[in-house]
Amino acid sequence: MSVRTPAPAREAGERPPRGPAPRRRPGPRSRRWQGPAAAASFLLLLVGGWHVMALALDSVLVPGVDRIGAEVLRLLGDPRFYADLGVTFQRVALGFALAFVVAVCVGIAMGRSPLARRFFEPAVLIGLTVPGLVWALLCVIWFGVALINPVMAVALSSAPALTLSIYQGTRATDAHLLEMAHVYRFSFRDRLRHLWLPSLAPALFGGARLGLSLAWKVIVLVEIFGMSSGVGAAINGEFASQNVAGVLAWTVLFAFVMALLEYGLLQGLENRAGRWRKVSAV
């Protein structure tokens, strides 16, 4: 659900505003590094600011960057870290796969049939408004420590956003192509694979981003409340032993790995799905 700001429209015949001419425009090489440099400087400021704050407060509740760094290194050397991370990732993957399948079916049905839209609309709205914390609690109550608990919690919290996104993508699908597929009698499989999924790709990726970000949040809650393994349980352990640096180190690492997955994996897939588009831009 990203909002794009439209470029300000320029009246016909109006000339571009003439500011003072830049003395030297940055070359393509330096321009390429501008973006990463800006991001890096934000992170540096954050880390530096945190450390200054820690020094000023001088409290065990706000550990300095050095102690957090030491915890991060300790975790990276600990095989249990990878085991916990793997368990959490597996739960998210299963739950998200379930949500994905349901969302594709329901989303397309909603886009195609007004009756289905009316039927599922309340479910999607309720699903969107129920906080992830409530799903986490309910799933712990209902399913206990079984694998289905985190999987359901992830599915329930990410499916509504995904469904909504796919529904909107379905409405944007070219009706002309559907007519074409109809007159040439495409099979259901061909329709799904070569018409629906490619036209829905932007909506799918947008929905997947949103759904995954919700999934990360709810999985940690579920693991804190009801599981004895996974990232959430580990954070809970650090919390119980009053190790603030440990909690922060886990958070930093978890966020880093998830961001890596999201940008690395999703971006890669999206680029692959959009190959044909790139060609046309040349």
Add this chain to the structure above:
Amino acid sequence: MSTAVELRGVGKSFTSVRDRRTEDVFSDFSLTVEPGELVALVGASGTGKTTLLHMVAGLERPDTGHVSGVGPGGDHGRLGVVFQQPRLLDWLPVRANVEIALRSAGLDPGAADAALAQVGLSEYADKYPSVLSGGQRQRVAVARAFAVDPSVVLLDEPFSALDELTGRRLRLLLQDLWTRQRRVGLLVTHSPAEAVFLADRVLVLAGRPAKVVREYHVSLPRPRSPEDPALFDLHRRVVADLL
């Protein structure tokens, strides 16, 4: 080939969304296209030409009457359609676009290359449609329509979005493909010149509900030349009907 397209006593009305008035686009409309015949429908915008084509294609249902065409659920044979826009799957290479239609028709997808060769696009088979020009994309659409070995070919203003010269080349190509194997053809067009050049019979539609107000038989042998004075004479008469 025993297939013909037949519309018998067809009625179709639309309810305008704005003022909820119902208008009859067709009322007791009948038309038969004989096997091997290419019939062109000309008429002003909004006379219902495309609606008629959609009914034959099975994309719309008549309110009353009967349409025997080949639309899905229809009885005889396959359908090849060239729309005003190419309507290709932009994310598939050109060859795959033709292959998928062949596969859906229960034919050997390997015939795609031959179909593309017929329209002179062999070297573009591996390209994505987005790198092709408008005329080339429409050629792919023509190749797809004829590749499925259709018993009925529907042409919905197939070349109206192209520039004059590209359109003329494609009309010649279509004539060529048509002469190789004659099927049942229905062409909807704005262009009287296109209609008289391609068709065996030109029907002028007008009014609401739409009626055939004039019928011309074009008995010139194929291949025809777009410069043929006889065609031009006929063209003038059709234009006079439309004005």
